[in-house]
Amino acid sequence: MVFMLIVRVMKLSIANLLEIKLKRKQASYMMVTMLAMLESCSTEGVADIDDVTAEFSKFYKQRIENRKLAEAKDKGMADPFHISFHQVKSLLLKNPIPALHDYIDYDRHDGLLKFKANIASELMQETVRREVRKIIYQNLYEYYSSLDTLQITLKDLNKLPLEYAVSAKDIAQLSKINQVKGIHPIENDEVKAVVILCTIGGESYNNQWLNEKQDLLKYYLEGRTDSQTGQKTYNLNLRSNKTIIESKENGYPILVFTRETKGKLFHFSGEFSLLEVVQEESGDYYFKLKQVEKGANSMAMPNExxxxxxxxxxxxxxxxxxxxxxxxxxxxxxxxxxxxxxxxxxxxxxxxxxxxxxxxxxxxxxxxxxxxxxxxxxxxxxxxxxxxxxxxxxxxxxxxxxxxxxxxxxxxxxxxxxxxxxxxxxxxxxxxxxxxxxxxxxxxxxxxxxxxxxxxxxxxxxxxxxxxxxxxxxxxxxxxxxxxxxxxxxxxxxxxxxxxxxxxxxxxxxxxxxxxxxxxxxxxxxxxxxDYLTLKDCYFDNEGYIVEKVKILEEINKVLEPAGLQIGYRVRDEFCFYLIYNKINKLMSDEKAIDYQIMQKILPRIQGSGKIIEDTLDNLAPLLETYPLSKAKLSFIKGRFQDENFTSFWI
CATH class of the missing domain: 3.40.50.300 (P-loop containing nucleotide triphosphate hydrolases)
Structure with a gap:
């Protein structure tokens, strides 16, 4: 049974207020700041100012990389690759953050940006976050339209944020298909994908979300409608339909843009895959599509x-x-x-x-x-x-x-x-x-x-x-x-x-x-x-292991102490970090890892002359008998002492 979404008559207060606020925009900064906050904040609505700055800067850099105008020529972010991180942060704190004081507070002491309590509470609801993002991207679309720049390029399709706004004309320019709705196969040297422009509850095709989560979509195949009988006929071999049917086999992602009302902009709903083609009792065919990933689509992600x-x-x-x-x-x-x-x-x-x-x-x-x-x-x-x-x-x-x-x-x-x-x-x-x-x-x-x-x-x-x-x-x-x-x-x-x-x-x-x-x-x-900066960070899960492995350091320290060469807590902690990383990743034996750490953290400290250094070297030798790298290096250090009555780790 199709799940019928209940459409609210009244808009959510935060979305309504934000829409009014953004109508007075003179630049993209407020909108991008809100996006950066949504991307960076915790579930409590709190974000580090540096994280928000990085997201803010990344937005404009991606526009340039994707062959679009970043900002108007007289704006600071017009050339984001030639403005420092600290300059971007200063811009944020001077302009958009104060302008968004109804939504965001800045804790200067801790360097934190915080959504106001009532805002943060509403944003905990996924439907509210979705609505807010739609309003932001809709206003960004309007703003960049005034700058007469491209709204979407082929490179954009590689990684689109949810609710990104486009018109049917924008997609038609990419696909080179002379239609303003439906299925747009895109296939060239840069991108291979299928774009669907879907009006939910449309007049010709009653496309529907099949669940409240909006990650399962019922989308009708393209067909011809008889003008007299109103009966639809479907051709499964039609290029548009066939591209979706063969998308999984050919490795093409299906990028779905949806809207609730005819005449409005389409918003990116995510990458989907085809589950099945279903024929209804009426004879109509529809694609049952399932969202692949919640967030940016997964095209061209070679570093994962x-x-x-x-x-x-x-x-x-x-x-x-x-x-x-x-x-x-x-x-x-x-x-x-x-x-x-x-x-x-x-x-x-x-x-x-x-x-x-x-x-x-x-x-x-x-x-x-x-x-x-x-x-x-x-x-x-x-x-x-x-x-x-x-x-x-x-x-x-x-x-x-x-x-x-x-x-x-x-x-x-x-x-x-x-x-x-x-x-x-x-x-x-x-x-x-x-x-x-x-x-x-x-x-x-x-x-x-x-x-x-x-x-x-x-x-x-x-x-x-x-x-x-x-x-x-x-x-x-x-x-x-x-x-x-x-x-x-x-x-x-x-x-x-x-x-x-x-x-x-x-x-x-x-x-x-x-x-x-x-x-x-x-x-x-x-x-x-x-992952670890203090011993406390790894001690809880590795207490027995740490206590056991540090014993060799305790023995070595007793030998080094008379010569004033003993190690401190910093060396001990990093010795433990190294061993735990090795244990987790299963790269070498514990004994080999200990050997490297003695060689790299302890022996370089040895330097000097006199009887106390000679005694230190003699007393250290038995402790390193089972560690071949350290044993060989100690032998070199001792040999140098015997020849010159002075020695050090260094050649």
Missing amino acids: LNLSSQEVLQRIHQYIKNKGFSFDLEMLQNFHLSVKTKPFVILAGVSGTGKSKLVELFAEAIGATNENGRYNLIPVRPDWNDSTDLLGYANLHGEFIPGKLTQVIMRAEQDLDNPYFICLDEMNLARVEYYFSDFLSTIESRKKNPFGKTVSTSVKVHGLDEEISFPENLYIIGTVNMDETTHPFSKKVLDRANTIEFSTINLNMFPDISVKEAEGMNLTNEFFKS
Whole structure:
């Protein structure tokens, strides 16, 4: 039985008020702010101002990417790729947020935007949210019509938001079909899809939602109506009907736009798939369509890979081999675990061992390249005495000249779904503490906000009005050569990073010319970002495991303490994070993971001379007997002490 929707005579108050409010629009900002809030807010109607800013900026960038005008030329968001994240936030707080004071409050202290209590209560109902989105997109359509710009392009069809508004003429321009209703097959090099323009309860065809949730649709096939008898005849082989019937077999999504009233705009209801073709007793045929996904349609989503971490790293390994370089799979696993444990990693070793290349190829394999701005190599200069070259400065005219790191941070903050990688090449040519100390502290300040987003304290940059912070999708990897031209690391730096050594060189390792072609992937930041920032974050589910594995650290610390080389809570916590990530993803044995952590977090601290260092090395040896990497490195450190009466981790 068809479920008959009960249409309210009176509009919901929030929708009614919003429609009146938006009639006075002079730009798109209020409408896009409301969309950004709906996208970002919790069930209680609360959103982080940074999340709303990112969504706000993304709206305009997507318009440009989809070959449409972003805003009028005299508006700030007319060129969204040349306005910083902080400028966008300032625009939001100066204009649309105050204009929407009847709907939204701003908590400046906590950086939160909150729908007013009565608004938030209404928005908990899906029907209300749907109605609000329709009104917003209808007003956006009217506004952009006044700018004489395209309303929808073929690229838009790849990812449409729910309730996006179009006219029949807009769709006809895409399909090149001279009709203003019905089924529009679209097939070209850019997009393959079927668009349905459906009037619910239409005059010729009584199309209906089959349930209250509006994810099951009854849509009649296209046919011919006899002018005298009113009888319809259907041709299942008609191109439009056949395209829907064969859509699943051919992999075409069915994109459904609906409206309740003839003469109104159509609104995007989602991507649907064909369940069956049904013939009624009257002889009429209809398609029974089921919504595939609640939200944006699923066309062309290459970065949603249903792969385990093991499989992803194997594909990265294969990709790098295909490029003619050889890094052990285990090395890539260790590198990934180190980056996930903390977004600051040091790669150390003699020159020419591929440290910078590993970072570049790893990033490239997951879709972060120099071309798209998500991989950046920053060579460190010996004359860096402060953070000016890295962060930026004000010139003689008072204009701010952003440093490379600041540029990357600003891009990353506006693209939080994707990871960004920076390779600080030869980072110890200058003293790290001189030019990077502020950011080392910022990395340590990371915490989860009430919405689960990782945030940090801000850094003041001379000449820049806004402060910058460390975004949760940024990963900094420093490469170091330890020779007479470089500076040693302090414990402050070593404590804050996993130090991966590149010292084993096999000159008999050559490119594998038989390796098969391997494509890169587009991975989101979910694969890399840290789930744990404090031990409390992972302790509840792993208490027994943590207590057991930390025992080796307790034994090692007793040996290191007399020489003042003992580790603190930070190293302990990150040791646990690394082991738990490894355990969850099943990359290597626990013993191997512990071996890497001793090698990367503890042994780099050893440096000095005298009897106390000699005793420390002797007492440490029995504890590392079952950890081959650490055992071999300790043997090197001891041998150097015996030859020179001084030793360190570094070659």
